Amino acid sequence: MNQPVNPADIHKVIIEQQKARNRKKMMVNGVLFLLLLAAPFMMYPVFLMKILCFALFAVAFNLLFGFAGLLSFGHAAFLAAGGYTTGYLLSNFAGLSTELGILAGTATATVLGLAFALLSIRRQGIYFAMVTLALAQLVFFFFVQAEFTGGEDGMHGIPRGHLLGLINLEDNLNMYYFVLAVFIGCYLLVQRIVSSPYGQVLKAIKQNEPRAVSLGYNVDRYKVLAFVISSALAGLAGSMKSVVFQLASLNDAHWHMSGEVILMTLLGGMGTLLGPVIGATFVVNVEYQLSQGPLRDWVDPILGGIFVLTVLAFRSGVVGEIQKLVDRNFK
């Protein structure tokens, strides 16, 4: 113990450890990637795309909730704004290539997100959640009354069209790989954001906001940006979803949906990258399985039960708990 330790050695060890950890992560991600590539040959592609869309939605939400510590109870508004915009454009402007429709949907959600952020950022914690919830309800009422959404009936028969005017997306396999590419792109983007200096500041704000303020960070601007990015990605998820299912409905705008994405994120592990993906996969599967069986009318109470259990016993989520286990046993 008394031997002098060269600080440079410690540094080297730490870097070695980090490299080993990164290698492991790369391997996990590589295996997941291969699985995703092969998945449509083993399972129904539309179902897989549903999972991917919700996973993207949850990843977007998690950027805000898990990393910036802001609980938005209004993310359904962005999902729906993206979906309706894309659906409207693709249905009414024949020949518009699909990616433009999706981009327009994302842009709408982004602008809406900026408006939400500027209003809600003035309140914190629980109030923030209530303000976003109320704003999303306002958007919901707008969608109920607006003509172009089809009100209670929703928007049907949205054409999938062609990607870049070339690739026929009516083909489920083409559509799947397009969704997969977008999803992976967004996932990597979020990963990049989180590990960037900007992401570090976000985490600092989450952990101790007064300190971040006293260090001279303009906390509100960081939060607004996180909100806008998150709502943009949520809108993208909604746009993709409306193209995949050729359908946009009020369900996407209802506050129930905002609750569901919270559940996905919390269950999978908030503040982890993979968590929301796992949570979304789980929730979509549970809903699907239940809807097939005798418990089809009991989806809501069962989700509520999962919610309660997660909050009581399982706050770190699947990925968080596994991380804890690994940290405890293999250090």
Place this chain on the structure above:
Amino acid sequence: MTMIFGVPLAVLSGQLLIGIINGAFYALLSLGLAVIFGLLKIINFAHGAMYMLGALVTVVLFDLMGVNYWVALFLAPLLVGAFGVLIEYFLLRRIAGQDHIYSLLLTFGVALIIQGVLTNIYGVSGLRYAMPDMFKGGINLGFMFLPYYRAWVIVVAMLVCFGTWFIIEKTKLGSYLRAGTEDSQLMQGFGINVPLLVSLTYGFGVMLSALAGVLAAPIYSVTPVMGSNILIVVFAVVVIGGMGSIGGAIITGILMGVVEGLTKTFYPPASSAVIFLVMVMVLMIRPTGLFGKEA
């Protein structure tokens, strides 16, 4: 016929009355939320479900055992309040000390369960509850017709709101509650049973909500989902008023009911959205809410 801004006076005053009644419900509900938030720092997402339970219990008690309105007026809030105490004791207590966000999520889950289970039992089409005989009819005030029951709702709501305000601001028990909000550990040190206080406070807040439910049973359609939409409106009311004061919650509730009623008269399509629009404006001008103190 007298016209005001192109609207007949009778129509205007009728909508105003409906507005005041809705406002009375908003006031009762946001008051309950404010009481619970004050001591427990919990946003009770199950508040709408408790309101619905109050109404549903009233209907079911009558259908099964013929319990009349007057008994239900006391019995239903007590039953639902006791249920609330159980929720506090078995669920909320376990996450005390965690981030407040978790209590919001927990009560959200509870609301989903209650609403989902009851939807499966009673459906969403709505149950009818007969108006008690003595409230049938109304009086003609000359410029408008005032049904007795509506007048009764306003009177009860005002009495309960004032009573709650009085207990919390003016009595010994209220001073314990307020002190518990400031520093619960110190209160514990003074020999006050804070956990009991917390349970009872949650139960009381839930009772207020259930009472609103009983009052609503004869005039609104009773369904398992009746609480979910009104809850979000009440959240907006709370944001507008700020949770700083009990009185603020009451005044804002009634005010917002009136604003909604007026909007229904002059521009109906916006009536369901107007409270949220007011909230947006308040947030822009006075982010802490009309009566809010905290930053």
